[in-house]
Amino acid sequence: MSAVSRVAIVGGGAAGTAAAILLAKGGVTVDVFEAKPDISALGSGITLQGNALRVFAQLGIWEQVQEAGYGFDVLGLRTPGPEARILAEIPDQRTGGPEFPATVGMYRPDLARILVDRATEVGASVHFGTTVTGIASDDDGVDLTLSDGSSGRYDLVIGADGLHSRVRELIGIDVGPQRTGMGIWRAFVNRPASVTHTELYYGGPCFIAGYCPTGDDTMYAYLVEKAEDRSAVTDEQAVEIMRDLSMAYHGPWDDFRADLSTASRVNYTWFTQHVVPDAWNRGRVVIIGEAAHSGPPTLAQGAAQAVEDASVLAELLLAADDVDQHLWDAFHARRLPRAREVVEASVQLGTWLIEERRDADIPGLMGRIGALVSEPA
Numbered sequence: 001m002s003a004v005s006r007v008a009i010v011g012g013g014a015a016g017t018a019a020a021i022l023l024a025k026g027g028v029t030v031d032v033f034e035a036k037p038d039i040s041a042l043g044s045g046i047t048l049q050g051n052a053l054r055v056f057a058q059l060g061i062w063e064q065v066q067e068a069g070y071g072f073d074v075l076g077l078r079t080p081g082p083e084a085r086i087l088a089e090i091p092d093q094r095t096g097g098p099e100f101p102a103t104v105g106m107y108r109p110d111l112a113r114i115l116v117d118r119a120t121e122v123g124a125s126v127h128f129g130t131t132v133t134g135i136a137s138d139d140d141g142v143d144l145t146l147s148d149g150s151s152g153r154y155d156l157v158i159g160a161d162g163l164h165s166r167v168r169e170l171i172g173i174d175v176g177p178q179r180t181g182m183g184i185w186r187a188f189v190n191r192p193a194s195v196t197h198t199e200l201y202y203g204g205p206c207f208i209a210g211y212c213p214t215g216d217d218t219m220y221a222y223l224v225e226k227a228e229d230r231s232a233v234t235d236e237q238a239v240e241i242m243r244d245l246s247m248a249y250h251g252p253w254d255d256f257r258a259d260l261s262t263a264s265r266v267n268y269t270w271f272t273q274h275v276v277p278d279a280w281n282r283g284r285v286v287i288i289g290e291a292a293h294s295g296p297p298t299l300a301q302g303a304a305q306a307v308e309d310a311s312v313l314a315e316l317l318l319a320a321d322d323v324d325q326h327l328w329d330a331f332h333a334r335r336l337p338r339a340r341e342v343v344e345a346s347v348q349l350g351t352w353l354i355e356e357r358r359d360a361d362i363p364g365l366m367g368r369i370g371a372l373v374s375e376p377a
């Protein structure tokens, strides 16, 4: 028995496709509506923690992720300045269990393609270039109107449409992302053989300079600065700014700097935070993933929390007979405190950097979140 037989999912990112895969595998008819015209993902690379990998195994995509990405178990710390001295190489916690590496770095579009292909393979219908224009929910179902003029009735609508969620707005939730005061430059570059795990440089002109390998020949590098209005910056200027900011960092940064060009997909984004309090649903419409919560990627938990939302929601829907308050209470009890704790910790890390708190217990905070997310969601 399942509480739903027909579900619409708005948004085909990590949260939406994960929910689609699990529900379709459970025999539910699933339509995914994705606004973009095809599979693409902003940015360059993504750092996936073990607890995300554990959900990927549940989705049946772990082997593909392992093959396409770059796994490692160590976090390195280096000093800014010419020596780029290695301060520490810290064994990273395998939060998904011993069978998965602590972390996998990956090219974002590869992950997006694996997720969409799997959703299609298990029977979900993915409609690109389509968005939602109206939602009317009653006790028994939801009427959804779409940008192509069509409409449909569903037992449940899942808003997995990211940070600036239209579904969130349509159901009247007015809690949304707030800037944290930091912005990040990211670039996709060639991986020198010396880069075999994430390394972070704290201090210098940026709060953090870091990089993460994503494949045999690829990696992404990033610089976190005080948030600036960079909206008018051209691709050429972006390369120049990133090159200038990186001058204080050496070691592998010398290679990336030489490699930086407009082909490096240099991208600038502000960090945000929000957690929708109390309830993520209004009747038979629920938001998950970044529609419901966001935090700065200081703990690289965004995608993990998004797919955990999907996994818990699908598990409860497939096990229940009805979409009722009991189901929503169970969902919120398992998801809200955990997502909130992760967001608050990732914001705290950023705040410590902005305030230059030398006494901050960063290892303690990371250990606490590592222990939390090591427990299955």
Ligand SMILES: Cc1cc2nc3c(=O)[nH]c(=O)nc-3n(C[C@H](O)[C@H](O)[C@H](O)COP(=O)(O)OP(=O)(O)OC[C@H]3O[C@@H](n4cnc5c(N)ncnc54)[C@H](O)[C@@H]3O)c2cc1C
Pocket (backbone or CB within 6 Å): 010, 011, 012, 013, 014, 015, 016, 033, 034, 035, 036, 045, 046, 047, 048, 049, 130, 131, 132, 160, 161, 162, 163, 164, 165, 166, 167, 184, 269, 270, 271, 288, 289, 290, 291, 297, 300, 301, 302, 303, 304, 306
């Ligand atoms: C700079 C930066 C770096 C990050 N780095 C990491 C990292 O290293 N590791 C990590 O785990 N997380 C990271 N994150 C967070 C991570 O990207 C998100 O948490 C994760 O992508 C959330 O997945 P989602 O499916 O909820 O949303 P998204 O991935 O944003 O997917 C939402 C989808 O919905 C679609 N959509 C939007 N509006 C509509 C609409 N109206 N109708 C239909 N479709 C719509 C979008 O096109 C998109 O495909 C980072 C975030 C930022 C900003």
